[in-house]
Every structure is written in structure tokens, then in C-alpha cells.
Amino acid sequence: MSNVTRLRHALPMSPEINKTIVDLxxxxxxxxNVAKAAGLPKGLIVSLLNGHAQVQTNIMVS
Structure with a gap:
């Protein structure tokens, strides 16, 4: 995992990165908010976000 960078240790970040993080x-x-308004159970929303984060983490460390 030597190719993983912690953003807080890479300060100062460029304005483009800061804007991208805020936009994201x-x-x-x-x-x-749209998912909640559509009536999706909060547990499903959390599990979908967690699953996506897990997939992206696997991609980054592979």
C-alpha cells in the first residue's frame, strides 16, 4: 500500500482538488437525499455506499 496517499498528509492541496472534494x-x-425521499430504507442506502467504497478500495490497493 505504498502507493496510497493520505490527503491530509499531502497538504497543501490544490484548489482543483479542494473543489473536487467539495463537489463530490x-x-x-x-x-x-433523493434516495431517502424515494423511500429507500436507510440501511439499504448505507449498505450500497459501503459496498461501493469496498469495491473502490479493492481497486485502489490491487
């Missing part, structure tokens, strides 16, 4: 957070929050 907003998109995720909006998607969760």
Missing part, C-alpha cells in the same frame, strides 16, 4: 461531497449528499 455535494453530489453524494444529494443522491442520499
Amino acid at each position: 461531497g455535494s453530489v453524494i449528499a444529494n443522491a442520499v
Whole structure:
């Protein structure tokens, strides 16, 4: 895992990275709000996000 970078240790981050992180957070929050409004159970939302995070983690460390 020597190719994994912790963002807080790579400071200062560029304005582009900061904007991308803020945008990503907003998109995720909006998607969760839409899913809640559609009546998806909160447990399903959490499990979907967790599953996606697991897949992405596996991709990054492979």
C-alpha cells in the first residue's frame, strides 16, 4: 500500500482538488437525499455506499 496517499498528509492541496472534494461531497449528499425521499430504507442506502467504497478500495490497493 505504498502507493496510497493520505490527503491530509499531502497538504497543501490544490484548489482543483479542494473543489473536487467539495463537489463530490455535494453530489453524494444529494443522491442520499433523493434516495431517502424515494423511500429507500436507510440501511439499504448505507449498505450500497459501503459496498461501493469496498469495491473502490479493492481497486485502489490491487
